[in-house]
Amino acid sequence: MYIIQGLQCRNCGRSYTLSPTHICEFCFGGLDVVYDYSKVGHTFTLKALENRPYNIWRYKELLPIEKEPVCGFNVGFTPLLRARRLERLLGIKEIYIKNDAVNHPTLSFKDRVVAVAISKAVEFGYDVISCASTGNLANSVAALAASCGLKSYVFIPWDLEAGKVLGTLIYGAHLIRVKGTYDDVNRLCSEIAENFEWAFVNINIRPFYAEGSKTFGFEIAEQMNFKLPKHIVVPMGGGSLITKIWKAFKELQTLGFIDAIETKMHGAQAEGANPIVSAYKQGRKTIKPVKPNTIAKSLAIGNPADGAYALQTIRESGGTAEDVTDDEILEGIKMLAREEGIFTETAGGVTVAVTRKLKEQGVIGEDDSVVIAITGNGLKTQEVVRNNMGEPTVIEPNLKDFEKIYCTVI
Amino acid sequence: MVTVKIPGPLRKLTGGKDLIQLEGVVTVKDALEKLIETYPELEDRLKDERGLLREFINIFVNNEDIRFLNELDTELKDQDHIILVPAIAGGQGKRRVKLYFPPDKVKEPVIYNLGHMFKIVTNIRKANVDEDFGWVSLEVEGSDEEFSKAIEYLKKLGIRVEPIEGDILI
Numbered sequence: 001m002y003i004i005q006g007l008q009c010r011n012c013g014r015s016y017t018l019s020p021t022h023i024c025e026f027c028f029g030g031l032d033v034v035y036d037y038s039k040v041g042h043t044f045t046l047k048a049l050e051n052r053p054y055n056i057w058r059y060k061e062l063l064p065i066e067k068e069p070v071c072g073f074n075v076g077f078t079p080l081l082r083a084r085r086l087e088r089l090l091g092i093k094e095i096y097i098k099n100d101a102v103n104h105p106t107l108s109f110k111d112r113v114v115a116v117a118i119s120k121a122v123e124f125g126y127d128v129i130s131c132a133s134t135g136n137l138a139n140s141v142a143a144l145a146a147s148c149g150l151k152s153y154v155f156i157p158w159d160l161e162a163g164k165v166l167g168t169l170i171y172g173a174h175l176i177r178v179k180g181t182y183d184d185v186n187r188l189c190s191e192i193a194e195n196f197e198w199a200f201v202n203i204n205i206r207p208f209y210a211e212g213s214k215t216f217g218f219e220i221a222e223q224m225n226f227k228l229p230k231h232i233v234v235p236m237g238g239g240s241l242i243t244k245i246w247k248a249f250k251e252l253q254t255l256g257f258i259d260a261i262e263t264k265m266h267g268a269q270a271e272g273a274n275p276i277v278s279a280y281k282q283g284r285k286t287i288k289p290v291k292p293n294t295i296a297k298s299l300a301i302g303n304p305a306d307g308a309y310a311l312q313t314i315r316e317s318g319g320t321a322e323d324v325t326d327d328e329i330l331e332g333i334k335m336l337a338r339e340e341g342i343f344t345e346t347a348g349g350v351t352v353a354v355t356r357k358l359k360e361q362g363v364i365g366e367d368d369s370v371v372i373a374i375t376g377n378g379l380k381t382q383e384v385v386r387n388n389m390g391e392p393t394v395i396e397p398n399l400k401d402f403e404k405i406y407c408t409v410i
Numbered sequence: 411m412v413t414v415k416i417p418g419p420l421r422k423l424t425g426g427k428d429l430i431q432l433e434g435v436v437t438v439k440d441a442l443e444k445l446i447e448t449y450p451e452l453e454d455r456l457k458d459e460r461g462l463l464r465e466f467i468n469i470f471v472n473n474e475d476i477r478f479l480n481e482l483d484t485e486l487k488d489q490d491h492i493i494l495v496p497a498i499a500g501g502q503g504k505r506r507v508k509l510y511f512p513p514d515k516v517k518e519p520v521i522y523n524l525g526h527m528f529k530i531v532t533n534i535r536k537a538n539v540d541e542d543f544g545w546v547s548l549e550v551e552g553s554d555e556e557f558s559k560a561i562e563y564l565k566k567l568g569i570r571v572e573p574i575e576g577d578i579l580i
Contacts, residue, residue, distance in 0.1 A: 011466065025419045026455065028466035028496040180473075187470060190495055194418045283558050286465060289477055303468070303475065315558070 003039050004064050007031040007207055010309065018066075020124050020199065022206040030306070031207045033064040037254050044255065049222070056112055056215040062251055063116055063215075064208045070122045071144050072115025074104040076215050080223040080371070085339040086352075090359050094369035096229065097336075098220055100376070101344050106143045106167065107377035108136035108298075108345075109216055109241065114144050114201060116212035121199030128153065128198040132189040134182050134237065134298045135164030136345075136376050141201060142173035153198065155189050157182045161297060163380040181292060183303045202238075202305075210306075213241045217248025220371055221258060228263045229369040231319070233355045235347040236267040236276050237299040239310030241375070246313045264319035266363070267310055268354035270294035270346075271323045276307045280314060280321035287311075295326045295384045296346035298376055320363055324353040330388055332356070333378060343378035351375075412490040414445060419496065423451040438469060439482040441492055456494075468495045506535065506549050507561070510570040513542040520567065521546065528560040529553065 007016040011029025022031055044061040052058035056076035057069055079102065083095040100109040114137065118129055129145040130153040131137050138154045145152035152173040156165070157180060168175050178185045193203045201209045221228060228249060234242040242265055252258045269277045272294030275287050287307035292300035304310070314321055324332070329346055332353030336342050344352075351372050358364045378385070395401040414430045421428055430448070435441040442463070446453045458464050469476045470493040476484045486492075511520070516539060525532050530552030537546040550557055564571050 023419065023466070023496045027458075027464055028419070030466075183475070184473065187468075187473070187493070187495055190417075191415075191493070283555070283562075285553070285555060285558055289475055291478070315561075 003035050003061055004066065005034040005036050008034045018064075020121075020126075020204045022204055030309070033207050033211055035062065035251075037251070040251075041255055046257070056115060056212065059215055059218045062211075062218070062248075064211050065116065065119050065123065067119075067123050069115065069119040071118055071148050072111070075111045075115045076103065077219055078103050080220060081340075083340050083372075086335070089335070089339055090356055091366050092355075092359055092364060092370055093367050094229070095355075096224075096369070096371045097340060097342060097374055098216065098371055099342060099374050100216070101342060101348065101374050101378070105147075106136070106139040107380065108140065109213070109373075109375040110136045110140040111144065112215050113137075113209045113212035114140040117199070117201035117205045117209035118144050118148060118150070120208040121201070121205055122148070122150075124199065124205075126197070126199035127151065128196075129201060130154065130189070130192075130196075130198045131201045132156075132182070132185045132203070134300060135160050135168075135380065136298055137202065138168040138173070138175070139164060139171075139380075142168045142171035142175075145173070146171040155185050155192075157185050157297075157300075159297070161381045161383055163382060167380060182301050183289070183292075186303070186305075206305075210240045210244055213244035214248035214251070216241065216373070217245035218252065220245070221249065221252050224371075226252070226257050228258060228261060229371045230262065231264050231266060231358075231364050231368060231370040232373065233266045233268055233351045233358070233370065234373045235299055235351050235375055236269050236307075236310055236321070237273075237301045237304065237347070239267075239276055239304040239306035239308075241373070242267050243306055243309045243313045245373075246317060261317075263317060265313055265317040266319045266354065266358060267314050267321040268351045269321070269323045270296040270299055270329060270350055271325050272296070273300045273302060274323040275302060276304055276310050277321040277323040279307065279311055285311060294329075294346075296329055296350055297381070298345060298347045299350060320358065322354045322357055322361075324350060324357060328353040328357075330385060333385060334388075336374070337378070342374065344374045345376035345378050345381040346384055347376050348374040348378070411488060412441060412486050412492060414441060414492045415494065417494050417496050420452065420455060420494070423455065424449050435486060437482065437486060438471065438476055438484045438492065441486065442482075466496060469493070470495060506547065508572045509546045509548060509564060510572070511539070511544045511546070512568055515567055515569055516540075516542060516544050518567075520564070520569065521548065524560050524563070527563065529556045530560055 009024035009029040010032050012027045040061045054077035079099045081097050083097050087095045103111045128151045131141045132155045142152050154173045155176045193200045199205050249261050273292035275290045279287050289303035292302045329349035332349035336352050355372050411433050416424050416428050432444050435444050530550050533549040535547045
């Protein structure tokens with residue numbers, strides 16, 4: 001395709017040709033993919049969308065791939081469901097759950113970005129895929145690399161949940177546990193990336209990888225018939241997703257699919273890893289790193305790569321940034337499970353709990369519409385809720401035993 | 411003696427060397443100065459126009475981010491290992507915003523005030539001001555913090571502020 005023009009520094013505006021690179025050689029700003037939107041419109045129309053398969057590649061003109069993609073044909077188009085019981089509980093007129101807890105194949109939104117990153121990496125001629133990850137990305141890189149017959153090397157912090165460790169090893173990935181936090185892993189990987197000819201999806205392939213997150217926004221827009229909600233609550237780890245949902249809306253507006261964007265983008269973090277929220281609350285534009293300490297390990301990033309851009313998005317949209325405690329996160333997980341039958345991981349607990357908090361603060365009004373981003377699956381982070389659930393009742397296999405406990409215990 | 415690890419994009423300025431050894435430096439700041447003294451071409455890559463360290467470079471001493479230590483004044487000891495890591499994040503130097511003035515603000519010297527109340531440089535790129543309504547496309551240069559304050563000030567005055575996208579300035 002001829003639509004992608006190249007890469008451009010988000011800081012100084014210098015242009016670069018399409019290559020596996022993520023930082024401006026001059027000022028070290030992050031690079032972003034530039035499209036020629038006048039050409040996108042030739043083939044990307046409502047009519048064309050009607051006949052395309054329901055996966056992320058239905059938006060291919062707005063994704064940074066030049067050849068045919070190599071994976072991701074079942075990734076995306078996850079349910080956007082109306083959460084009527086949660087609406088009643090929180091006192092909000094319209095709540096929708098964008099449920100990437102059931103994204104294919106590894107049950108998190110990371111399958112979107114990885115499908116794009118691997119397709120691009122193969123275009124660039126790489127045969128080893130790698131990443132620094134808090135877990136979900138690890139699972140996705142391992143699975144999608146395996147499905148393309150590519151080798152993967154995955155680097156994770158020391159204290160990751162067992163489900164995410166096993167959920168990487170099963171695909172035959174080389175898994176390396178680094179004695180440190182995600183930020184240590186990330187720094188180490190940026191050194192490794194310089195010495196090895198690998199496609200690090202969130203380092204040298206980052207500009208392309210990050211574009212995959214836009215599909216989360218495209219889908220919300222399309223599933224709501226291109227009438228955007230008043231609020232979206234998005235979890236922030238590295239801060240990329242919120243900026244890319246916003247970019248998706250802007251692109252749809254540029255292409256005439258949406259008239260006005262009145263959606264407020266709200267960023268949600270755990271109190272124990274809240275560098276973006278504290279920058280927002282203190283009115284800063286730059287991020288001061290923190291040492292993460294939270295049960296929300298998928299968001300436990302103290303030095304977020306796209307933190308400053310996330311802040312920019314939040315402010316530009318008129319949204320807010322808010323954090324919640326670990327207890328509130330657990331409450332959020334339980335609330336979504338018990339009201340809507342959806343078991344999300346800790347990051348989803350964060351967005352549900354922040355939505356409740358924003359309603360209490362009056363930021364979200366009772367007549368408003370809200371989309372809550374659920375980006376991962378609770379089965380991967382069982383240990384955080386296990387101690388919170390109590391134990392099942394044990395009986396002998398006879399009726400009397402059951403009747404006895406039915407009258408007393410249950 | 412301390413060692414500095416040079417990131418890939420800068421190695422062409424150090425003759426391809428990735429590890430540079432420095433003698434007689436007491437702080438991280440000294441180390442950077444000494445590095446620039448040895449490889450003068452590094453200066454405008456490590457520092458911005460104001461002579462400050464570029465905000466997208468993260469510096470680690472023995473794997474610890476200096477923002478958790480004593481920033482550039484972090485003291486060094488023999489055998490310390492400094493790593494320069496280009497961050498993949500940051501703010502923006504120049505931004506463009508479009509301001510929409512309501513009737514009662516059209517006659518006020520708002521943009522003049524901006525330059526005097528905040529440490530920012532404003533530059534009008536396009537404008538259309540009538541008797542009772544007007545808009546101005548403004549280029550703003552300054553720190554993130556001052557820029558935010560300026561925008562807050564404008565919003566308080568009842569002026570609508572919209573960022574201009576896809577119009578990147580070099």
